[in-house]
Amino acid sequence: MGSWALLVLTLLGFLCVEPAFGQRGDMDVGEWMRAQEKLIKNFLENQRNAETQQKDLEALEDRLNATVDELTRQKADMDKLKKENEDLQTRLNASEIEIDKLKQTDGKAAPQIAFSVSLSNSGEIYRGPCTDKSLIFKRVFSNSGDAYDQNTGIFTAPVDGFYFFSFSTYGYNTNVMGAILMKNGILQISTYESPTADGSDSSSNAVVLRLAAGDKVHMELWDNGRVFDNLNGHTTFSGFLLFPV
Structure with a gap:
């Protein structure tokens, strides 16, 4: 913001001193003034655009940070679910082994003693x-x-x-x-x-x-x-x- 203001002030200084430099006619000075005024407007417009873009970039950065946080949270949830799934698989395997044992036992009559x-x-x-x-x-x-x-x-x-x-x-x-x-x-x-x-x-x-x-x-x-x-x-x-x- 400070650099832009300094540039505008510098241009205004040129506007103030330019007519005293040489032998320009009134028409040339007027055209030159209008050109300088247009240039200043363009600079100001560019400055506003740059500020808007800066805000958009900051908003985008905030959204990106929020997305990173959400992805980190989702990864933690997925890791937790993966661990729970592994535990369930372990218990399931143990249950299948016990079921197989029971099937084998059921398939053989207990000795009558x-x-x-x-x-x-x-x-x-x-x-x-x-x-x-x-x-x-x-x-x-x-x-x-x-x-x-x-x-x-x-x-x-x-x-x-x-x-x-x-x-x-x-x-x-x-x-x-x-x-x-x-x-x-x-x-x-x-x-x-x-x-x-x-x-x-x-x-x-x-x-x-x-x-x-x-x-x-x-x-x-x-x-x-x-x-x-x-x-x-x-x-x-x-x-x-x-x-x-």
């Missing part, structure tokens, strides 16, 4: 006290899958899974009454009654165990323990597969 036995298969039997404390249940009510061995009293898990076991014990007051459920030789749960004056005792217990294929479960007496059974089935042992894993 269940047994139920009692200690005596004939007459009355007292077991214990004894050095070999393992209880061998001889009377087999059921043994689906043949996982229980009636010769050893041991149940061997045929597949990985969760298994339910229960047992009951009965005995008289002359000895400790009760038994221990063992998994791979380690005590899991038990029943126990010390000698009492009431003549006889009975108790029971149950548990859910996670077994790997080949794990072994059996029953044992307590030290100096004794249990009793007959065909009424007082001392029993049962188990079955809840579901494989």
